[in-house]
Amino acid sequence: MSKIKVLVVDDSAFMRKVITDFLSEHPQIEVIGTARNGKDALEKIQSLKPDVVTMDVEMPIMNGLEALKQIMEDHPLPVVMLSSTTKEGAENTILAMHYGAVDFVPKPSGNISLDLYKVKEQIIDKIILASRANLRGIKQREKSETIASSQQRPYSKIEVRLLPKDHKKKIVCIGTSTGGPRALQQVLTQLPKHIAAPIVIVQHMPKGFTKSLAQRLDSLCDISVKEVEHQEELKQGVAYIAPGDAHFIVESSGKSLIAHLDYSPPRNGHRPSVDVLFESVSKLSDYEKIAVIMTGMGSDGTIGLKQLKEKGDTKAIAESEDTAVVFGMPKSAIATNLVDDIVPLEGIAEAIIKYTGGQGV
Structure with missing residues (x-):
């Protein structure tokens, strides 16, 4: 059984390492690359062709929402958002769901979550689920929403x-x-x-x-x-x-x-x-x-x-x-x-x- 290839996108080098380390421990998952912002992510998606992307929301140059919209237009992929639990974070997460993200995981304590291990299993489960998601459903919804x-x-x-x-x-x-x-x-x-x-x-x-x-x-x-x-x-x-x-x-x-x-x-x-x-x-x-x-x-x-x-x-x-x-x-x-x-x-x-x-x- 081939592994799920994951691209990890986060502007924090610490967060990229933490996420990469615990995903790499799972036998079904292979982290094939990381990206530090949305622009970097779009370039890495073209060259690495991941199965699933984990995406931070708040990033410089191009944030997660802008990158997500571009991904769903150019290279539709299952995306799992990592979001903060602030009011603004919650609003951005709902927007991300509208733009086509398959799912999200709230960070336990803000953008730099030293305790991210608390949601380790959630992230792994949602990546595995996202890898099986029906992106045709999302694209059909986009078509019907455009008509409406x-x-x-x-x-x-x-x-x-x-x-x-x-x-x-x-x-x-x-x-x-x-x-x-x-x-x-x-x-x-x-x-x-x-x-x-x-x-x-x-x-x-x-x-x-x-x-x-x-x-x-x-x-x-x-x-x-x-x-x-x-x-x-x-x-x-x-x-x-x-x-x-x-x-x-x-x-x-x-x-x-x-x-x-x-x-x-x-x-x-x-x-x-x-x-x-x-x-x-x-x-x-x-x-x-x-x-x-x-x-x-x-x-x-x-x-x-x-x-x-x-x-x-x-x-x-x-x-x-x-x-x-x-x-x-x-x-x-x-x-x-x-x-x-x-x-x-x-x-x-x-x-x-x-x-x-x-x-x-």
């Missing part, structure tokens, strides 16, 4: 039809992981402002980054998008993203739905967990549910989907392999034979609208 931005939003003319008073209310629940921020942008920007359901979301992401993700999405969407707060009432036409490091549980209270943040142990290594969210939604007897599982590693959401289907009144949508950056979570859901619609990313919003009662004019 040159026109009016594809679903901007969709209206929500009024439902009979005795018709059940609806809730949309979405689970996603690696590749998810960009997938969420593609889906949420196509939903009409007055969609007749609250939208509850688990995106696997560390604490401190989900707020920046929600703020960016809110600036782009017709619907409102926010990081959910404990005991917040959930309203139609609003998308609520679970904060990093907290499970998102939906509870019924009279005629309202209330968000509950829970700090019980991670489920399958995740907090927030898609399974926890879906299981809580399955207990809402007066609601029809639309469950969506998109790109991500592993099987989070599959157990929750089974519970949703056992309780009835659930339509399930999974992202197809063609567009999923990582097909693990959708594949696991599809294997249950409980998924109603298997669609490429650009068709997920339309499927959601179909089940929430929206119709084209």
Whole structure:
């Protein structure tokens, strides 16, 4: 089995050495070179042809974001960003996900992290995962985003039809992981402002980054998008993203739905967990549910989907392999034979609208 060839990009000689040393210890990884800034990285990519690039964000001459944009235009490669946990660092990380980075790892203590060993296993795992990522999915998203931005939003003319008073209310629940921020942008920007359901979301992401993700999405969407707060009432036409490091549980209270943040142990290594969210939604007897599982590693959401289907009144949508950056979570859901619609990313919003009662004019 050939090794994964990695280019390490960081302006700090110390960081380049630390990252190179611990990556080189792994039997599946070979560091074939290092670069001190984005310009240097672009030149090294041409000559060394790495399989994966690790990219610092803050660098002189050409920073990581500028280099990432150029890489995805000229030589599309899986890129894993190393980012700081400051507010600006979180915002830049979300931008990097939009530009096409497969994943990111937060540095434990700023740009020069003497304790980088704390996230050694995370970096190794994400490099291995990135080496298998579906870059076709990213390129297809770029194409569909370009088409959408040159026109009016594809679903901007969709209206929500009024439902009979005795018709059940609806809730949309979405689970996603690696590749998810960009997938969420593609889906949420196509939903009409007055969609007749609250939208509850688990995106696997560390604490401190989900707020920046929600703020960016809110600036782009017709619907409102926010990081959910404990005991917040959930309203139609609003998308609520679970904060990093907290499970998102939906509870019924009279005629309202209330968000509950829970700090019980991670489920399958995740907090927030898609399974926890879906299981809580399955207990809402007066609601029809639309469950969506998109790109991500592993099987989070599959157990929750089974519970949703056992309780009835659930339509399930999974992202197809063609567009999923990582097909693990959708594949696991599809294997249950409980998924109603298997669609490429650009068709997920339309499927959601179909089940929430929206119709084209």
